[in-house]
Amino acid sequence: xxxxxxxxxxxxxxxxxxxxxxxxxxxxxxxxxxxxxxxxxxxxxxxxxxxxxxxxxxxxxxxxxxxxxxxxxxxxxxxxxxxxxxxxxxxxxxxxxxxxxxxxxxxxxxxxxxxxxxxxxxxxxxxxxxxxxxxxxxxxxxxxxxxxxxxxxxxxxxxxxxxxxxxxxxxxxxxxxxxxxxxxxxxxxxxxxxxxxxxxxxxxxxxxxxx
Numbered sequence: 001x002x003x004x005x006x007x008x009x010x011x012x013x014x015x016x017x018x019x020x021x022x023x024x025x026x027x028x029x030x031x032x033x034x035x036x037x038x039x040x041x042x043x044x045x046x047x048x049x050x051x052x053x054x055x056x057x058x059x060x061x062x063x064x065x066x067x068x069x070x071x072x073x074x075x076x077x078x079x080x081x082x083x084x085x086x087x088x089x090x091x092x093x094x095x096x097x098x099x100x101x102x103x104x105x106x107x108x109x110x111x112x113x114x115x116x117x118x119x120x121x122x123x124x125x126x127x128x129x130x131x132x133x134x135x136x137x138x139x140x141x142x143x144x145x146x147x148x149x150x151x152x153x154x155x156x157x158x159x160x161x162x163x164x165x166x167x168x169x170x171x172x173x174x175x176x177x178x179x180x181x182x183x184x185x186x187x188x189x190x191x192x193x194x195x196x197x198x199x200x201x202x203x204x205x206x207x208x209x210x211x
């Protein structure tokens with residue numbers, strides 16, 4: 001009985017000591033990067049459509065589904081910048097920029113995230129394959145690759161599919177230069193995605209019964 005009385009206080013004290021040591025650990029500061037979509041980077045001029053679009057959060061691997069900025073120093077090897085973050089996890093970041101791209105175009109009646117409650121006619125889904133800085137023979141490139149689908153929102157039927165890819169060289173291998181290259185890549189690929197989606201959605205809408 002005396003042995004039990006001696007050890008029980010120690011057992012309860014261990015978790016508290018552990019928490020205390022964790023609370024005293026100083027967090028390493030990091031920089032948050034928030035890409036901007038240039039309002040001038042709009043898709044090719046075209047007719048305004050009278051349907052609404054829900055943009056779904058892109059699907060991505062666990063590595064890319066993160067606010068950490070990924071780097072591929074050699075093919076097949078992914079690392080992250082230790083002191084840099086995106087403002088949101090990459091899929092959510094891409095979704096918000098895509099929505100902004102449609103808004104900037106001025107060519108659609110209504111657009112928003114799938115969770116916004118929008119009464120959409122069509123949905124845009126994206127499978128995000130690459131969103132990292134790649135080093136090739138020592139030269140850094142910001143790479144964005146994804147597969148996009150336009151679907152009928154009610155039936156979930158796929159209406160069109162296309163692969164998109166953009167590769168922008170970076171001036172250096174640090175996080176700041178990587179961020180600048182990503183902005184260039186995103187300002188090229190998103191207007192292409194917007195224009196393609198509007199064309200495919202309008203083609204389907206024109207063929208729909210009662211259109």
